[in-house]
Amino acid sequence: MAQKCEMKLLGSVGSSFVNRVKFTLKLKSIEYDYIEEDLNANKSELLLESNPVFQRVPVLFPPNEPPVTESLVIMEYLDELQPDIHPLLPSNPSERAQCRVLAYTFDTLYYPWMKEFMLTRDKERKEELGKLIIEGSMILEEAFVKFSKGKAYFGGDDIGYLDIVVGVFLGWMKLFEVVLGFNVIEEVRTPKLIEWGNRMWSHEVAGSIIPGHEIHMNFLNMLKGKLPPLPVPVSV
Template sequence: MAKEVNLLGLWASPFVLRVQIALELKGVSYEYLEQQLWENKSELLLRSNPVYKRVPVLIHKDQPICESAIILQYMDEVWGACGPAILPSDPYERAIACFWVSYIDDKFGPSLVGLVRGKTDEENAAAAEQAILGLALLEEAYEKSSRGKRFFGGDDVGYLDIVLGSTLRWIEVIEIMRGIKLLDNAKFPLLAGWAERFHAAAVVKKLMPEAGKLMEYAKEVQARMNAAAAN
């Protein structure tokens, strides 16, 4: 690894996308190292993240940092003078942002995974209900956090914007796969407007995966899971 900063990732991962967006916003030069997660995981990945054995892993000066939310916090401290701040400077606002990031990782994100992996109508309906409930809560959170500004964090893309925004392409793919509407303009007008602004940000347009390619990846995930269940 020639560069001081390296990112172990998977192109389809929204968690990896979080780190990529943050690195670009901070203007940090890095080398991206694509990983294989289904089989033949690299020795570098296994050595860098021996506990979870997953991406993303940020390697800075040969020291690995794991888990995307932790990586973003680390970046804001290490490269605080570079680019815009990722986390809010106000302690209360920072705590609220961290709360909603935890909610996305613990509740909302798993509901999206359930919609990709669901095998029965009942499983998909339950996951869709949980996802829509999550969007309703996040609509309220956006109204309170943004205070009429463009993003959760104010006028610029911030911590919560990056974390939730990195799921947007997957939401689009899931809507097509399952024939449902999750991010409904009528139900969630504030989030829908925010999503348009997030997509329009230059750094996001540069990094957001293409929907068709992501759809093919989702089908591959389903096929692998079905094959594993049959064995």
């Protein structure tokens, strides 16, 4: 009889924030049970009880400990839990702080621009967001040069914290290109990111974690389905 996993993860397929945690668990060789949260339905009691403030996934359930929420926090928790197996953050305190700042900036600026770009119905706003995303990708290019120090990944010779933080969104970036006709990163303005992205796609863990177009499209349609209806024009 197979031994039951003590670590559990509550998530939703298509969520890049959940995939950050899956990526980290895989690199750390930590076994876990996965529980799917149906975002199309009412929020489960498990989610409401374990994350009552934000009521969102991912939520990690370590054995005999309180739940851990928010993807960046969970990643750092797992890195401290298994420090000797594929460490994610650099050992230098200043470099660790810089990694955290870039991750926070990505989550509070870059990701919201991408999400709004996909969901907005306003043409002018979409054009404005497109410019912001391009400017942001050029900043990411500069950050990659800085953090990688001429090596293959943000983390140096191997995948690190920032590689996971940004890399799980490569599927969405590809969706932008294929479905929306918008290149988030491209050879001309972000050549280093293009090379990095190709390395990420070819990595065995990334290939098993980052979903394909169909899952992303289903997730996008779910988000669109939660938008309020457009106002009906009133005839004068």
